[in-house]
Amino acid sequence: MTQDTTPVLISGGGPVGLVLAMELAGRGVRSILVNTEPTTAVHPQGNTHNARTMEHYRRLGIADRVRAVGLPQDLTTDVIYLTRFTGHEFARIPMPSSTEKKRRIAARDMSFLTPEPIHRSSQFYVETELFAHAETLPEIGLRFGWELIAFDLQDDGVLSTIRNAETGETETIASRWLAGCDGAQGYTRRALEIPYRGEGGDEVAFFIGRMLSVYIDAPGIYDVMKVDRVWQYWTVNGDGRMCIVTLDAKGKFVVLTRYPESGEPDEADIIRDIRNAMGAEIDIEIISVREWTAGNALVADRYGDDRVMLAGDAVHLFTPTGGFGMNTGIEDAVNLGWKFAAVHHGFAPEAVLSTYETERRPIGIRNTQSSRKLASDVATIEVPEALEQDTEEGVRARAELGRHLSGFTEEFASLGIQLGARYDASPLIVADGTNPPPDSAVDYVPSACPGGRAPHVWLDDGASIHDRFGKWFTLLKFGMADTNTASFGAAASAQNVPLDIIDISEQAARDLYQCGFALIRPDHHVAWRGDALPADAAALIRQVSGNNL
């Protein structure tokens, strides 16, 4: 049996494991990533890559290639509610195409409050890009087709056994840490015996309970449908409800529908139900079918033990409403990644890893609960009998339900969830006595109050302020070019904490940050801000890097 060694062994090559590997690689830390399946996902799942995820992809240098896959650039990402594809449209939530977003970004439009607005593309296309990029990074050893089957905690690390899914061959890997990014059914959390807690997907209505996700090829839909080509369609009629999401605008769709009450799903029944939603006998090829549970709001009791950390679906299970699951997991990976790297490079103590749970678990609870609330809002609508009728009563029924459903825009516009995560209670954050903006799932109020994401502003040369941040800690000087920051830099150097010091001269940036100086963390959260440099820079650096834990 061969043995390999690596600072970090990652179990699970979904989006969260792949992003963790990239985050570590970008910080000069090697990892080996094992994934049971030989390839990235082949069944479409999520579609929403939120603004925060896209900001991280920008930092990792892959935002443009992620935006290029999936839907055509000029397809509007509208959501349409309709009785059937051959029936009546009765509500629409308009949303821009990629081309329109790019036009507004090129014009340095501030209305998105981010340089990287939300992006719609099926997760499986994006995972292919993540994998392709990870393959080019020499720090990452990709071992797809290999499964983690056991691990043992040692005094100075973890000894894991992996098995080749095809040949059965086993190997051991000695690592300093093990990261369990192996999803809901993954081995790592179960081996640690850490339970999920919260609300499960009880069978109450549509989009809560047992569901099917059906990947189909049915280009004939475009020949019969009476509405235009958009991103997402919800059919509502007396036979039931369905969510049909466009994958490529050529004929591939993913259909989310209830698990049949009659028991085992049968292909013929599924095709009949989809044709019903179409209102036409079109050809439908079923490529794959997966069962999933809607309505979950479950968070693991702990985010790891000792040298084994967990991230993504391994620690939180969402209902898909709002598209928060993978996105929350990606921010877990970013948080964990810089901390692993800081300890590996020797400028933070092992104890800093405990702040991963302190910072991320409350966000897991906040986001799962918001998602569940959004799901229950849409789960319980009454479908009026006249909805499909070509009568005055039918027109009235559609107008009424349309008004009701058009109000559910929060599902598609949750900027508070996307950008508003805060780490106020973290020992790595230095409070400045100001109040953070109120927490909201919908609204995000830009603020440099320590603990939150560093707000974005366009600078005079067309860059986002985020593009100026260094790889590790960054001290921003707002119109303070004349202030000597050598002693601050020396305090960081004395503790081997990597620091960039950047002058920002634009008044708009100073007005937004409301300070003379701000210290930004590697994950682009504000660690500290002040009008003057701190009296004891060494103590500040110790705190934000976890060296006083």
Ligand SMILES: Cc1cc2nc3c(=O)[nH]c(=O)nc-3n(C[C@H](O)[C@H](O)[C@H](O)COP(=O)(O)OP(=O)(O)OC[C@H]3O[C@@H](n4cnc5c(N)ncnc54)[C@H](O)[C@@H]3O)c2cc1C
């Ligand atoms: C219908 C639906 C729609 C969704 N829509 C969205 C959305 O729009 N936006 C969003 O953010 N989220 C969405 N989600 C959630 C999202 O798909 C998940 O949160 C995301 O895939 C989690 O990523 P992960 O990397 O943590 O886990 P996974 O994607 O589950 O990946 C885990 C990987 O670990 C591997 N693995 C398991 N055990 C082992 C082992 N022992 N050894 C090695 N490898 C192992 C698995 O093979 C798998 O490849 C949706 C989910 C569903 C069901």
